[in-house]
Amino acid sequence: MRGTEARHEAQVAFSNVGMSFGRREVFRSLSCGFPAGKLSVILGGSGSGKSTMLRLMGGLVRPSSGTIRVADTDVTTLSESRLFEVRQKLGMMFQGGALLDALTVFDNLALPLRERADMSEAEIADLVHARLEAVGLADVDDLLPGQLSGGMVKRVAVARATMMQPAILLCDEPFSGLDPISAARIERLLLGINRDHGITVILVSHSVASTLRMADHVLILLPDGPIEGSPTTLASATDPRVRAFLGGEVDETLIGGGEDPVPSGLLS
């Protein structure tokens, strides 16, 4: 796919990023980095801001403070038209696929090429079929997204996100709602994209097992700040918060709550 030069520029860095939705503060001063050419996984509890981090990288939302550098460009201050230039280096797989439901699978994959690349229809068709074959979906090009299963939608979404040969691939919950076989297929697909083509992959996940298996770099978003490292260092960490998160041994002080097994009022 893309050459060495593009791979080296594929790096994302958050610096003192603050982000709020109304009165709810998601990050106060988040600083972290995602190395080029590696597969990074963002872990964290529900509402910890994992998906928001991906949206911030893509410039889909703007932080209230701080800077976010994507491939050496600060995306926090760019106009929408300049953001379109930066996004040409990015591919994004959304949690629900975000495929255009009025278009067939073929047209969904052909869309970025028709819009951004100077290619003939025959070349586009060849590339689309090659991508569909690569994700194991050679016979679905005439179907609408609504006619696909959840796992198929995710694979089509991965295929579409890689159509423009991005330097960085962002994936929001690629394994959620999938059976183990479909999840393993997506996992293998993402590993192949990273290892074989050198594309930087940053994904958000709840799956600790797959994270420890596939990640080069892990970022855990905890209420009192992020913790990052390699799966090996995190797996052997003595920090109770990390052990609780990775081992599922939940510490009440991390999640809040009281002594009642069911909070009063919930079932009354």
Add this chain to the structure above:
Amino acid sequence: MIRLVREIGAATVRFVEELGQLGVFAGAIVRSTVSPPVRVRLFVAELFKLGVLSLIIVCVCGLAVGMVLSLQGYNTLVRFGAEESLGAVVGLSLVRELGPVLTALLTTGRAGSATAAEIGTMVATEQLDGLRMMSVDPIDLVVTPKALAMIVVMPLLSALFIVSGLAGGYLVGVEMMGVDSGNYVSSLRASIDFYDDVAGSLLKALVFGMLTGLIATHRGYTCTPNSAGVSAATTSTVVVGSVSILISDYFITALWGV
């Protein structure tokens, strides 16, 4: 008292803010219209969805309105022995007022709400964000073809509504009430002026098309990304669209005498 003033002030600021956002949104549509690429295929597809699929409702309603207008007009005119002017009454009412206004209200209810719901659903399911991440401008690809199609479709549907209404009026006035067909047609032709009435009527429909297209696409585009947000966008398209059409109708009539 201070609280009341504060609330009025806040509401005014909100209104001006929304008006400003609508202006910026309209500017983006204009920019996307005049800059390449020209999306003829998408535009034609929208013409079909908004126009062709509205034909039956517009024709049936036009026919019914023309029939009622003719019946009411005949019952009034006959008291003064002026039933030969029925064609003029039906024609002027339809061409100057009822044709463009009722067509716009019908189109807002059918096509405007559908447009807002379609764009709103795309927002809620992150389809527009997906386009942005592919460096494709959703205003250019999704919004502009719909808004332009609405502008083009409205005068055409309005013309069709008027023709259906005239036919309905003829049916009741001539065939049922016994008005002389020559009188009906000649009073119609004598009373309607092309520039004052027909061109003015098309101008009204054009303005209503702009309003409906802009409001429907803006409401969908800016809706809260969930099912309640899509529902609210659809409802407010019909409410705000209808009120805007009726208010602007008054001003166009008062200022240009159409």
